Amino acid sequence: MAITIQQVLDQLTAPAPALENTVDRLLTGDPGTSVTGIGITFMPTQQVIQQAADLGINLLITHEGPYYSHHSQTDWLQGDSVYAEKQGLIEASGLAMFRLHDYIHKYEPDGITAGLVQALDWEDCIDRIHPASTILDLPDMTVAEIADHLKLKLNVPYVRVVGDMTMRCRRTGLLVGYRGGGGNAIPLFVQENLDLIIAGEGPEWEAPEYVRDSWQQGRSRALIMLGHAESEAPGMKALAKRLETWFPAVPVHFLAEQPLYQIV
Template sequence: MNITIQDIIQYLTAHVELPENTVDRLITGSSDQTVTGVFVTFMPTQHVIEHAVQRGANLIIAHESPFYNHHSHTDWLANDPVYETKKSLIDEAGISIYRCHDIIHRFQPDGITEGLIQALGWSSYVEQQLAEADILSFPEGRTAQAIAHHVKSSLGIDYVRVAGNAEIVCRRAAVLVGFRGNGHVTIPLIQNEQLDLIIAGEGFEWETPEYIRDAVQQGKSKALIMMGHAESEASGMKLLADRLAERFPELSVRFIGEKPVYTVI
């Protein structure tokens, strides 16, 4: 039996209640298309789309929008040469792109956080799963610097950014994926959960990092590790690809990663 894009969308949304203003939708293509192959990715970059075309996959399930803004608006990109080239490639190849952002964050537990925790090998350290973060307890304790090195090696990334005291021994930490690293989220967590360390994807640089700097100046042992937005969420999309491959064994389902968008010079 042919599997359509709508079949896969129904599987993804079967047990999830999406908000009225959800960004999750079929951005390009038609739900009636028969699926020839599936690429699952964090960001549907030019490279990912070209690779899908080469491999004969006509469905890309992406966590973020292909068009550089959260709501996938394109009116502001009219006549932009980068947008036009990318959109032409998508249309000419008949690629359907389905946005899976709100869905996976509403899995129980949050699918993006679960994927990251598994990739880091920290499932046994999870003490509590909150909507915005997983709270971890490291019984033996480890320094923030050692944790930073573990994150790099586990995720295969070249760098993370650290603020605060990298030498402190951390026993309690919070892991926050994506753009959850802002002060209004992290600062109450630090106090309410008595945390030594925040491990986040990204956030405004003048909020949580500055709070950590002031805390250290005051003699308080606190630290922050920023992984990067994509680096914190790609593992969750890989976990989704694994689950789709199990559910649809007759399809070719592949997770496609990207190189970090930044290089350190």
């Protein structure tokens, strides 16, 4: 029995309450089309879209939008050659693209954070779960050892660290994506008595500067920034595993990208 795009979308949104204001929508394609292959990705880059087309995928589920704006606005890109070429590739491929951002963050627990915890083998370390953060009691390790663990488990070339690399840590806050700003991260140090926060990204002059002042005052606090994609792609990879169980008759592929930044 054929599975339609709409059936897949219904399954993806079912674990969360209905959202009125959301960026999650079918960006291209017909919901009544039968699904021949599903691709899952964090970011629908030019390369990912081409790879999906080459694999015969006709439904791509992406966490972030294709056009460099959270709300997928494109008016400001009219006349831009990069936008035009990417749009042309999407149209030529016949690919249906569904943005799954808000709903997966509303899963219980947050599907993106849960995927990162799983990738790090820290599921047994969870102390409590908040809407925007997960609090962990880790085995006693130094900041440097935790940084090495992150790089190994996530297969990333680097992380950014603020604080004493030799400081020993246990109580840790995990904040994926763009949750590493001061308003989210700073209060957690006091409220949860944290040694360390591991975040995706945030403004460089907020939480990082707070941690630097804390360190210079002799307080045992540290911050590790993973990068936005590095913190959220594991959640989309975990979603691909779920889809394999939900729709076993449909080929499912996780489409990864290389790290965005190069170390020079």
